[in-house]
Amino acid sequence: MARRPDGPAYRSALDEETLTAELHALxxxxxxxxxxxxxxxVLGPVRxxxxxxxxxxxxxxxxxxTLVVPTFTPENSDTSPVYQRRVRGLTPAQVAELRGRMPPFDPARTPARSTGRLAEEVRTHPEALRSGHPQTSFAAIGPLARHLVRGHAPRCHLGEDSPLARxxxxxxxxxLLGVGFDSCTAFHLAEYRVPERPLREYRCVIRDxxxxTWWSYTDxxxxDSDFAAVGAAFERSGALVRTARVGRATARLFALRAAVDHAVGWLPVHRPVHRPGPGRG
Structure with a gap:
């Protein structure tokens, strides 16, 4: 068995059994x-x-x-920060060519490039089920997978008709395995549960x-620009956030409901009511 990653003699890859034990210990x-x-x-090499x-x-x-991961696809949208970065500096002809070859979302095939290798591994697992939102889908493996991913409304990114609410x-x-609270998508559910929610238009390519077809909708x-601050306040609040080393990473484990409820109280106090968000799509 490999020695702990914070030890000076740690050199070899983590094995599956040790990783399972460390997750249990967390x-x-x-x-x-x-x-x-x-x-x-950040987790480090795993055999x-x-x-x-x-x-x-x-x-x-x-x-x-049941294991659940986000499998977001901002690459098929022209209102996402990913798209804005892709077209920066391009000529109008180059932008038109890029838009013309952007593929429509296909829940069975569209990769989740922006959410990392683990999300792709889950998405492509033969037992995985994926929700149908063209920009903010989730994939799940386990007994609750169908219940969690079904009914993800196309006009609801991450609210009451999404897997987050389920x-x-x-x-x-x-x-959070090697990432911080800035990656915690659960906080987005709180954005739907606060008063005076700002809205915006989203566009993406779908198959109809x-x-x-290019499709527009309002949501x-x-x-997520202040999610690190939301998470820091959540930890300071006395909420149960288990923290430990898993592999070479710092890992945090906490109740989704507690995190969302905290953010529902935090956001109206610390976020300007009509601040426009950069969006995910």
Whole structure:
């Protein structure tokens, strides 16, 4: 077994059994639904790569547990920060050419490039189910997968008709594995639960009755720019946030419901009411 990554003699890759044990030591419990955000680069080398990480997570959750990851696809939108960066400096002709070859969202095939290797490993797992939102889908493996991902309304990124609300209802936990609170998508559900929610227009490419189509809709203006501050305040509030080393990463584990409820109280006090958000799509 490899020695702990904070030890001076740590050299070899983490094995699957050690990773499972460290997840258990952090507090990951069998039978829970676990929304996971991760950086495998920060976690460090694991024998078997991302597949072994998925196996370790599932082993920690047991057969009654459900693993959930965000599988967002901002690449098929022209209102996302990803698109704005892609077209910066391009000529109008180059922009038109880029827009013409942007593929429509396909829940069975569209990769989740922006959410990391673990999300892609879960998305492509033969047992995984994926929600149908063209920009902010989730993938899940486990007994609750179908319940969590079904009914994700196309006009609702991350609100009451999304997997986040279902995760809230079932008492899910959140695992931040090598990433900070700025990656905690659960806080977005709070943006739908505060008064005077700012709205904005989103556009993306979808397939409608077999035809490639640009689609526009209005939804809450999502803004994750202050999520690190929300999370820091959440930890200071006395909420139960378990923190430990897993592999080479700092990991945090906490109740999704507690995090969302905290953010519902924090956002109206600390965020200007009509601040426009950069959005996710």
């Amino acid at each position: 507090g990951v419990r069998p039978g829970t639904a676990l929304l996971t955000h991760s950086s495998l680069r 078997g790569g991302s597949r072994a990480v998925v196996r370790a997570l599932r082993a920690a959750l047991g057969p009654a547990g 995760l809230y209802d079932v008492g899910a936990e959140v695992l 009755q077999g035809a490639r 809450v203006a999502l803004d």
